[in-house]
Amino acid sequence: MIFDLDGTLVDTPRGIVTTFAAVFAQLDLPTVDSGSIRATIGLPLPAAFAKVLGISEEESLVAKCVELYLSTFREIVLPKAPQLVFPGVFDGLRSLRENGFLLAVATSKFIFNAEALLVAAGVREEFSTVVGADQVSRPKPDPESGFLVLQRLGVPASNAVMVGDTTHDVLMARGAGMSSIGVTYGVHSVEQLLSAEPTRLVDSFPGVVQAVSEL
Template sequence: MSGPYRAVLFDVDGTLVDTPGGMTKVLDAVVRETGREVDRERLRATVGRPLAASFATLLGLPEEHAEVAHAVERARRLFTETVIPAAADLVFPEVPPMLAELRERGLPLAVVTSKIRRSAVELLEAAGLLDSFDTLSCHGMAPRGKPAPDLALLACGELGVAAGHCLVVGDAVDDMRMARGAGMAALGVGFGVATPRELLDAGALSVSGSVGELRAALSAATAPAPLPLGSDQG
C-alpha cells in the first residue's frame, strides 16, 4: 500500500451505517406497492445506487418514467419514517472513535454518497456523525454520480487535497470504480453490499472484515513516512 494519504473520502450506507437491511425493506415495500415482486438479493444489490437508478432496474422502466419518480419519493418518505429513527443504533461499532482519531490527526474527511444532500444530512445527523466531516459530496451535486469520478473529485477539490493523495473507503463496487476513475486509491469494507472478491476485482487495495480492521488499515495508509536513517530530526 502506498501513501501516506492526506484525506479520506467515506461512503455512508454499508460503510459507516448499517442501513442496507433497512433500505432493502424500503425498496421491497415500494416495489410491492406497484404490484410487482423482486427477490431480496436483487433488491439488496441495488442498495447504495441512486434511487432513480435502483427503481429503474427493479421496475424495468426508464429513469425518467413517472412511476420511477413516484417510487423514489415514496422510498425517501419510508426511509425517513422507518430507518432514520434507528440511525444512531445502526452506526457500526468503532466508527465514531475511528473518525475522531482521524480528525485528531488533522486529516480532512469527506462523505461521498449516492444520496441526495437532504437525505445524507438527515441520516448523518440522526446517526450523530454529521460533524465528523468537512464536506459532503452528494448525488446531484456533480454532473455524474457513482461510479463516475465526479463526486470524488468534487470532494477532494472542497478539501483542497490532490486526488492522488485521497483515499476512498466504501462497501460497493461503484465506490472502487469511482476511486479508480478519479485517480484515487480505495479501501473496501466487506460488511456492506459487495463481497470481498468483488471489491478486490474492482480495484480495492484491501478489504476489511470489521471496522477494527479498517481502522488499522487507515492508520497504516495515512501514517507519515518514516524519516530516512541518519536524517536530521531536529
C-alpha cells in the same frame, strides 16, 4: 478520507430493502425479492428503481417511487440510525480527525437524506463536507463525486483515500486517481470487491483506521 455511507458507516441495507418493499406495496406494485433490491444498493435511487422494475429511468413511475422512498426512508430508518452505526465508527472517525485527517462523505443517497441520516446517526459533525448523488451529473462509479470532494477541500487525489463497501466506491476512487479501502462487512462480497482491485481490503472499521496509517 472520503467515506461511502450505506454499508460503510451505517448498517442501512436491511432498512433500504424494507423501504423499497414499502414503496412497492403503497403503489400496488408486484413484490420484488430482497436479493434483487440489495443488488442495487450503491446506485442512485432512480437507477436502482429502474433496474429493479426493468424500466427506463425516465419513466414517470421511477420518479414517483423515488419521491415516496425519500419520505418512507425517513419514517422507517432514521429513528433507528444510532443503533445502526457499525462497530468502531464513532471512535474511529474521532481518532482520524484528531490525527489531522479531513473527513468527507460521497454517497449515492440524495443529499437531503444523506445529511438527515448522518445527523440521526450522531456522526455529521465529524465530516467537513458531504456530497450526494443529486449534486453531481454522474454519480458513482463515475469519479465526479470524488473530484467534487477534492475540490471543496483543496486536497490532491494523491493525498486522498476512498472507503466503501461496493465496487462503485472502488471504481470511483480509481477514476479519480486516489487510493481505496474496500470493507467486506457491507453489501458487496469479497470476490466482487477484489474484482475492482482496491488498494486495501479490510473486514472492520478499526481495520480501516489501521489500513490508512499504512497507506
